[in-house]
Amino acid sequence: MSGTHTEVPSLVSAPLPHxxxxxxxxxxxxxxxxxRIGDKWTVLVxxxxxxxxxxxxxxxxxxxxxxxxxxxxxxxxxxQDGLVEREVHPTVPPSVEYGLTPLGRSLLPPLSGLADWAVxxxxxxxxxxxxxxxxxxxMARSRPAQ
Amino acid sequence: MSGTHTEVPSLVSAPLPHxxxxxxxxxxxxxxxxxRIGDKWTVLVxxxxxxxxxxxxxxxxxxxxxxxxxxxxxxxxxxQDGLVEREVHPTVPPSVEYGLTPLGRSLLPPLSGLADWAVxxxxxxxxxxxxxxxxxxxMARSRPAQ
DNA sequence: CCGCATCCAAGGTGATACTG
DNA sequence: CAGTATCACCTTGGATGCGG
Numbered sequence: 001m002s003g004t005h006t007e008v009p010s011l012v013s014a015p016l017p018h019x020x021x022x023x024x025x026x027x028x029x030x031x032x033x034x035x036r037i038g039d040k041w042t043v044l045v046x047x048x049x050x051x052x053x054x055x056x057x058x059x060x061x062x063x064x065x066x067x068x069x070x071x072x073x074x075x076x077x078x079x080q081d082g083l084v085e086r087e088v089h090p091t092v093p094p095s096v097e098y099g100l101t102p103l104g105r106s107l108l109p110p111l112s113g114l115a116d117w118a119v120x121x122x123x124x125x126x127x128x129x130x131x132x133x134x135x136x137x138x139m140a141r142s143r144p145a146q
Numbered sequence: 147m148s149g150t151h152t153e154v155p156s157l158v159s160a161p162l163p164h165x166x167x168x169x170x171x172x173x174x175x176x177x178x179x180x181x182r183i184g185d186k187w188t189v190l191v192x193x194x195x196x197x198x199x200x201x202x203x204x205x206x207x208x209x210x211x212x213x214x215x216x217x218x219x220x221x222x223x224x225x226q227d228g229l230v231e232r233e234v235h236p237t238v239p240p241s242v243e244y245g246l247t248p249l250g251r252s253l254l255p256p257l258s259g260l261a262d263w264a265v266x267x268x269x270x271x272x273x274x275x276x277x278x279x280x281x282x283x284x285m286a287r288s289r290p291a292q
Numbered sequence: 293c294c295g296c297a298t299c300c301a302a303g304g305t306g307a308t309a310c311t312g
Numbered sequence: 313c314a315g316t317a318t319c320a321c322c323t324t325g326g327a328t329g330c331g332g
Contacts, residue, residue: 005219008330012304024168028260029268030260030261031187031190032264032268032271033271034183034184034260037180037184038183038185039181039325040325055293056295057293057294067325067327068294068296068325069325069326070324070325071295072294072295073247073325080274081271081274081275081277082153082275082277087268091293093294094294094332096293096294096295107267110260110262111254111260113256113259114179114180114256114257115176117174117253117256118178118180119176121249121252122178124249125178125179125182125228125249127228128226129226129227131228132225132226139169152316163306185305186304186305187305201313202313202314202315213307214305214314215316216304217315218314218315219305234325237313238313240313240315241313242313
């Protein structure tokens with residue numbers, strides 16, 4: 001790949017609203033969203049809910065490793081952001097179902113694009129990471145491990 | 147969305163390696179990558195470097211709001227992950243140029259996809275967020291703000 | 293079954309000052 | 313110019329126990 005411009009995506013060539021405000025999170029939608037879905041469990045939950053609606057404990061079992069606290073917090077945040085919908089069945093004992101809203105479903109395609117990249121290049125990243133840290137006692141460039 | 151299956155993206159319909167390991171970060175490439183670029187400055191730096199090579203203080207001025215410490219850490223991490231390349235010119239005073247590696251450039255398209263989504267729907271998220279928290283003193287569903 | 297409250301550890305982030 | 317060091321704060325995340 002040398003001269004093939006490859007059709008630069010929008011954000012790469014133009015978007016940045018202003019040179020870079022970055023004063024508050026709300027100033028940069030991209031950073032704001034990235035930080036939301038960049039936590040430990042959000043993506044996993046969104047993907048699971050993207051497949052079908054789930055009940056609380058069903059998610060709890062599916063993710064396995066997440067604590068109730070984190071599952072609750074994750075769902076709360078997603079609900080507050082309008083990505084997830086909560087449906088309470090007034091039964092006894094109570095049952096609650098979670099599902100994606102249209103907005104939440106619209107996140108799936110772009111998220112999938114990034115996920116595909118992650119799966120495709122995770123090996124390279126891991127390799128580079130291993131090359132950079134210790135390995136054979138030789139740092140990549142005479143820099144004393146951070 | 148009603149009956150139009152809309153061509154479910156890979157991750158949505160199949161991928162998840164196992165039901166969900168999630169034991170360690172390395173177990174899920176998607177989570178691992180998301181957490182890397184989900185920090186406060188990484189995306190901004192990657193996008194800037196995607197436009198052209200930058201010198202350290204040039205980035206420092208462009209982002210404006212980032213501290214030297216965070217800029218250094220962000221660049222270190224990106225370098226360790228093989229996304230950014232560092233070039234030192236042995237001049238005096240010293241000058242260092244940063245640029246994206248091929249791997250780093252390959253991140254741009256999928257990242258742009260998510261960025262476009264963020265820009266397009268950030269308003270809806272903000273609106274939903276405002277609807278959920280206080281606003282008129284009435285919680286969305288009798289739940290005392292977390 | 294669903295969820296909240298509390299306590300606590302770990303890491304990200306910022307401010308400031310100092311160095312080759 | 314391009315960092316490094318230190319300190320302090322805040323958020324994230326985990327463990328456990330209680331409540332509707």
